[in-house]
Amino acid sequence: MAEINKEKLLWAYERMKLIRTFEDRVAGLFAEGKLPGFVHLYAGEEAIGVGVISHLTDKDYITSTHRGHGHCIAKGVDVSPMMAELYGKATGACKGKGGSMHIADVDKGMLGANGIVGAGGPLACGSGLMAKTLGTDQVTVCFFGDGAAEQGTMHEAMNLASIWKLPVVFVCENNGYAETTPWGYHCAAKDISDRAVAYDMPGATVDGTDFFAVYEAAEVAIERARKGEGPSLIECRGFRYYGHFEGDAMLYFTEEEKARNRARDPIESFKKRVLERGLLSEEEIAGIDAKTAKMVEEAVEFAEESPWPVPEDVLTTDVYVSYP
Amino acid sequence: MSTVGIIANPASGKDIRRLVTHASVFDNHEKAHILQRALLALDAVGVEQVLFMPDYYGLVERALDGLNLSLEAAELHMDMHADERDSTEAARRFCESDVGCIVTLGGDGTNRAVAKGCNDIPIVAISTGTNNVFPCMLESTVAGLAAGLVAREMVDVERVTYTAKQLEVYVDGQLAEIALIDVVASNELFIGSRALWDPRRLREIVLARAEPSSIGMSSIGGCLHVVGRQDPQGMYIRLGQGNTSVLAPVGPGLIIPVGIQSHRLLSLGEQVALEPAACTIAVDGERQIEVFSEQQVSVRLTNHGPRVVDVQQCMREASQCGVLSMPVGRET
Numbered sequence: 217m218a219e220i221n222k223e224k225l226l227w228a229y230e231r232m233k234l235i236r237t238f239e240d241r242v243a244g245l246f247a248e249g250k251l252p253g254f255v256h257l258y259a260g261e262e263a264i265g266v267g268v269i270s271h272l273t274d275k276d277y278i279t280s281t282h283r284g285h286g287h288c289i290a291k292g293v294d295v296s297p298m299m300a301e302l303y304g305k306a307t308g309a310c311k312g313k314g315g316s317m318h319i320a321d322v323d324k325g326m327l328g329a330n331g332i333v334g335a336g337g338p339l340a341c342g343s344g345l346m347a348k349t350l351g352t353d354q355v356t357v358c359f360f361g362d363g364a365a366e367q368g369t370m371h372e373a374m375n376l377a378s379i380w381k382l383p384v385v386f387v388c389e390n391n392g393y394a395e396t397t398p399w400g401y402h403c404a405a406k407d408i409s410d411r412a413v414a415y416d417m418p419g420a421t422v423d424g425t426d427f428f429a430v431y432e433a434a435e436v437a438i439e440r441a442r443k444g445e446g447p448s449l450i451e452c453r454g455f456r457y458y459g460h461f462e463g464d465a466m467l468y469f470t471e472e473e474k475a476r477n478r479a480r481d482p483i484e485s486f487k488k489r490v491l492e493r494g495l496l497s498e499e500e501i502a503g504i505d506a507k508t509a510k511m512v513e514e515a516v517e518f519a520e521e522s523p524w525p526v527p528e529d530v531l532t533t534d535v536y537v538s539y540p
Numbered sequence: 541m542s543t544v545g546i547i548a549n550p551a552s553g554k555d556i557r558r559l560v561t562h563a564s565v566f567d568n569h570e571k572a573h574i575l576q577r578a579l580l581a582l583d584a585v586g587v588e589q590v591l592f593m594p595d596y597y598g599l600v601e602r603a604l605d606g607l608n609l610s611l612e613a614a615e616l617h618m619d620m621h622a623d624e625r626d627s628t629e630a631a632r633r634f635c636e637s638d639v640g641c642i643v644t645l646g647g648d649g650t651n652r653a654v655a656k657g658c659n660d661i662p663i664v665a666i667s668t669g670t671n672n673v674f675p676c677m678l679e680s681t682v683a684g685l686a687a688g689l690v691a692r693e694m695v696d697v698e699r700v701t702y703t704a705k706q707l708e709v710y711v712d713g714q715l716a717e718i719a720l721i722d723v724v725a726s727n728e729l730f731i732g733s734r735a736l737w738d739p740r741r742l743r744e745i746v747l748a749r750a751e752p753s754s755i756g757m758s759s760i761g762g763c764l765h766v767v768g769r770q771d772p773q774g775m776y777i778r779l780g781q782g783n784t785s786v787l788a789p790v791g792p793g794l795i796i797p798v799g800i801q802s803h804r805l806l807s808l809g810e811q812v813a814l815e816p817a818a819c820t821i822a823v824d825g826e827r828q829i830e831v832f833s834e835q836q837v838s839v840r841l842t843n844h845g846p847r848v849v850d851v852q853q854c855m856r857e858a859s860q861c862g863v864l865s866m867p868v869g870r871e872t
Contacts, residue, residue: 223645406597410567411556419565420556420733428732436559450560492832493729 220431225495226504227444228427230260231435232483234508235286238295241457241512242285242302246462250520251302258286260425260457261516265290266281266358267430268450271438277325277356279336279387282317283328283456287359293321299515305522312525313534327356334364337373337386344382344447353442357385358435365408374415374449383441385434388451389424395460396468409451417447418457425482426451428489454482466535542692544582546592547654548575548599548625549646555826556733561866562793565666568597569837571645573667574680575603578643580683583609587691590614591637593630596622599645600608624653631657634670635669640691641680641849643683648674648721648756653802655706655720655846662690662701662847669827670735671722671790674704674753685864686854694863702770704845705748705808709821711829719823720846721745722757723839726820726827734826737791739798744814745777746806746839759786760788764803774806774841811840 218227239259245251258265269278269290280287288298293309301308302316309319320328327343330336340358340451347354350497365388366371377384390406392399412419418440422429430452437448455477459466466474490496547557553566575634579600583589590613592600604613612708615657616633620626627646631654634642644654647669654663664687665675689695725744736742739760749769750761761767761775764785789795806812814821814837820830821837831837858864 227777275714400596406568407550407554410565410569413560413565413567418558419554420558421551421554422733428730429734431731433556434561437666440559450556450559489730489830495729 220244222495224270225402225501227502229486229490229496229513230508231266231290232427232486232505233425233504234295234511235262236258236263236287236483237508237512238298238515239285239480240316241464243320243458243462245516251316252304254461255316256283257364257456257458258283260455260477260482261389262286263427263430264387264424264452264488265359268385268387268434269429271434272325272357273327275352276354277340277357279327279331279340279343279358281336281359281361281362281364282329282331282333284317284319288319288321288326288329290325291321291326293319293326294296295511295515296473296518300519300522303522304524305519306525307518307522311529311534313530328400334360334367334369336360336364336519337370339372340386341376341382341383344377345380345385347383348380348436353383355385355438356374357387357438359387359389360376361394362388362390362392362399362403362408363397365390365411366402374411374417374447377447378415381444381446382383383442383444385464386447388449389458390451390453391458393468396464396483398468403476404427407451409449412449415449417449419449419451420450421453423512424454425480425485427482427486506514526532541588541638542586542589542622542730543589543591543637543639544632544687545631545639545642546575546578546600546768547642547644547646547650548591548595549591549627549644549650549668550597550599551622552646552650555670555735557670557735557737557791560619560735560737560794561791571668572599573686574645574668575599576660578666578680578684578687579603579607579611580608581681582688583611583692584687585685585692587611587688591616591634591639592626593626594618594620595626596620608726608750624649626651627854628657630660634661635659640685640693642674643687647672649826651675651846652718652720653826655704656718658846660847662697662849662853664690664849673749673751673756673758674783674824676851683851683854684849685722686849689858689863690743690849695854697862698721700857701847701849703843704769704848705774706776706842706845707746707748707823708842709829710811710840711831712835717821717823717828719748721749724822725814725817725837726822728820728827729818729830731827731830733821734822734828736822736825737794739779739790739796741842742779744818745779745848746812746841747775747777748841750775752839755792757790760786760790760798761803763788763804764784764800767805772808772843774810775803776806777803792866805859806841807862808843811850813838
């Protein structure tokens with residue numbers, strides 16, 4: 217593994233902390249009835265999105281899922297238009313028309329969260345084919361969950377990416393539950409990375425709660441893709457702290473499981489280890505904590521003060537593409 | 541009652557060396573097939589009971605599915621952690637259950653975990669890992685036959701087993717880990733994905749076995765001097781620029797020059813102090829301990845490792861004793 221410099225460690229902590237702060241705040245806003253539609257929160261999975269996206273630039277692409285806030289933030293999407301999008305406001309990342317499950321920012325290489333489980337795979341093949349056809353070194357990362365792993369679209373996408381040797385890295389965020397169904401029940405193979413053999417690509421399983429484990433695996437997989445060596449599959453094992461959606465009572469989680477997961481908090485683990493090693497200081501951590509809290513509060517303020525879309529715009533713009 | 545214990549690791553052979561080397565994936569389906577053949581062999585030689593470690597895939601249950609065996613199979617009742625603690629705990633339970641032989645499926649790391657709990661129960665180690673020096677690439681049918689012969693004492697167990705060497709890792713004087721093949725000090729600061737593959741990131745290696753026909757760290761030592769599994773020696777290597785470079789298979793399909801600053805043989809009982817530095821210590825190919833610069837790490841070579849069945853020797857012994865031959869009409 218290449219050494220991670222201080223700048224990258226600061227960036228990684230800030231992104232993970234910003235995701236957690238954003239999601240915790242969104243949980244509260246949803247409970248207060250301020251957010252229309254559904255939200256699916258990413259808290260607990262921060263080490264995956266940030267560990268992988270650490271190796272991407274704005275020119276690289278990601279496809280995301282219904283649980284996409286973390287991917288957006290890791291990819292550099294501004295939290296203020298994100299929050300406004302959740303509110304359905306005109307200043308939202310998609311002018312308030314998409315909501316939580318359809319945030320996109322193409323300038324940042326974020327091709328969109330997606331309300332359809334498993335729909336990111338074919339999109340990733342599309343951007344991968346574009347990069348291959350144009351001869352760029354852009355890589356696309358396709359995030360998908362353990363539930364999506366059982367969808368036909370993902371099987372088709374991984375097969376297609378392998379046939380065409382596309383620069384795509386498939387990252388399965390296995391948080392243990394497809395909505396409320398345990399992974400042990402719905403997945404015949406049990407190790408999703410085993411399936412890489414069938415798609416003729418390399419696959420590996422890593423601890424998705426350990427930033428450094430994800431970072432190492434993503435580094436080699438993305439490098440492979442960038443060099444034109446084709447797709448790969450990384451299964452990241454982890455958990456989520458919130459329910460499938462906000463309002464989910466999480467009755468399928470035992471208290472013991474919740475406590476076990478809390479004890480393995482990926483952000484706390486990262487913080488403890490970089491402090492122990494003297495790579496970051498308490499002051500630097502505190503500074504980031506304060507900065508991310510401020511960013512999220514400003515995002516809420518921005519969203520609440522933003523105007524609602526006007527009906528004419530909602531119905532007549534951004535619906536059809538106009539070709540010159 | 542003749543009993544064989546099975547510890548099959550569903551997670552072996554799946555780390556990121558599939559991405560950085562040309563290592564094979566040992567998928568769970570294949571592991572269940574390997575177990576099926578071993579179970580059929582155990583049954584054929586009259587083993588009466590199999591106890592097995594539970595795992596998240598249900599390897600042994602799936603292997604048993606559809607087999608019509610005379611032996612009884614029972615899962616150990618234990619809490620599962622889905623990590624190496626399960627293998628160690630299962631081995632401990634086998635010690636309390638009069639198990640005559642343990643069959644393992646995994647790599648060096650899996651067998652290290654088993655060695656921590658199995659006392660002197662002989663092990664038949666089938667390779668399904670990445671770096672496999674301790675376990676052998678065996679057809680599991682034959683491995684099962686050997687395990688059954690040992691468990692039923694149909695062969696002279698002393699003659700077909702040997703005691704493995706072991707490396708004990710001490711951190712600030714306290715025993716922190718063991719290894720069966722290698723202990724490596726790496727410049728990596730975090731355990732991360734656990735795997736090691738880039739020799740430029742490694743500083744020191746202590747080997748219980750240095751075999752040029754092996755894969756991984758053992759092969760680096762093996763290029764300098766051969767230390768076999770039963771030789772009363774080990775090896776210490778300081779990596780870096782020196783007068784020597786060896787061409788070693790440090791991973792599957794990864795054959796690269798490795799710079800050697802110095803090396804020397806170790807004798808049994810000898811304890812070597814590693815250079816103080818912030819690092820991670822890897823045991824049997826997996827980073828396991830994060831070390832700080834003020835901590836002192838030392839490694840001791842012992843002959844206190846697990847008892848291992850030499851499968852080829854076992855089958856030869858069975859042939860010579862005639863335990864697998866019988867008059868026609870009395871084949872049961």
